[in-house]
């Protein structure tokens with residue numbers, strides 16, 4: 001699961017009045033956790049539970065070195081998953097191969113080459129200081145750039161005429177440096193906010209209008225969740241994208257050279273001599289119902305930067321069960337679980353011995369459940385539709401393996417009609433409900449209900465709809481291609497909220513997400529069973545999954 005999700009979840013939990021600290025205190029400390037007691041408590045494991053445990057134990061072993069995409073640890077994990085798929089009886093699913101090689105490009109910024117200066121209306125040139133005042137996030141297009149251009153303020157920088165909102169009205173951004181706030185205003189509801197507030201959606205529009213660089217301004221909310229002191233901790237900025245057949249990295253906003261992050265304490269200079277100050281605009285941004293109007297800034301911004309590019313491949317692992325229905329077999333359900341994780345910690349580790357991010361829950365657990373789901377399919381009659389099992393790479397670097405797969409599906413004539421995603425199903429309580437993010441958006445909702453009618457769990461609504469969780473894991477690249485999708489998570493009933501919150505606070509994206517956690521293997525087997533029932537219903541139901549009429553994402557990406 002991607003890093004930005006946690007800050008959202010944490011904020012939601014705080015907002016919902018749950019005291020995180022109290023939740024943590026009541027949770028088991030894995031460092032003092034006794035494995036013998038754990039074994040006794042979970043009792044005997046049935047076949048599915050012991051298979052899941054074996055897969056998680058293998059994938060989360062120190063020998064996998066944290067499975068970072070592009071490392072030997074990841075490659076070893078990919079080999080293991082392909083071997084397991086073969087042993088189960090799946091067919092290779094990437095145009096006859098187990099592996100779809102995903103070409104990736106990583107840019108690493110060069111702090112020494114980062115320069116930013118502002119020339120004010122009266123001709124005074126002010127050089128800003130790297131890290132004290134600014135940081136530059138490299139583009140994956142050019143390994144060096146230098147631009148000098150007049151600046152224009154565009155509010156949040158949102159172009160959404162279909163929602164009656166256009167921050168660029170009356171402004172010309174061609175050839176200019178665009179200055180905008182992070183995020184989106186509260187006039188948008190949850191999902192629209194997540195989509196329009198994303199840097200990628202903004203960059204795409206800005207680039208299409210000829211902007212040459214972006215300056216991102218802090219809002220009150222952004223400063224709370226990621227203060228400048230955290231930005232300046234690391235002088236290096238990294239970005240990774242997949243590379244298309246034309247050799248170009250898939251960047252949102254081709255032509256925009258890079259994004260400049262500005263320290264809020266250093267942001268006023270851009271507005272000097274203009275009609276409104278940064279302070280006034282930021283206060284307006286924070287005001288409920290606040291409205292921002294853009295204007296030309298009386299300054300010229302000069303920026304230059306360089307980055308080193310590293311090109312490499314990392315494999316998606318793909319297995320398939322061919323559909324049995326002659327009419328439906330060309331429709332594919334894709335079941336996803338990302339295989340990669342964060343690798344080995346670098347830098348100042350404060351004397352910590354454990355530096356391996358094992359990712360037992362994130363997402364060895366999801367991959368183990370994906371394999372168990374495949375086994376269940378192979379045990380039963382062949383599905384009507386084709387079912388594809390994708391253990392994807394580079395999710396932690398930006399949903400890249402799934403996005404590449406969704407752009408270039410190695411499935412011949414088959415069309416992807418639905419996606420079910422497993423990402424970090426936290427198996428630390430006897431769950432009695434599940435959350436199916438996105439279920440209410442498409443006919444997958446009624447399919448989930450039907451599939452689970454006798455499963456002994458209830459489907460709970462998204463506990464934090466305002467956070468746009470739906471845009472933050474591997475199902476979203478499929479949604480962007482117009483494919484209805486759901487993302488399954490254990491529910492918050494029966495103690496789930498406290499135990500999942502504690503996991504997020506202490507172990508998520510931490511070296512302690514490992515086998516020392518009191519993982520409930522029999523519950524993991526139940527969750528895999530639920531995943532199977534849902535996938536089976538989608539695969540066998542005569543009607544093709546469809547977006548609900550008027551759904552935001554359906555309209556945006558599938559034109560429905």
Ligand SMILES: [Zn+2]
Nearest residue numbers: 001002362396
């Ligand atoms: Zn993660």
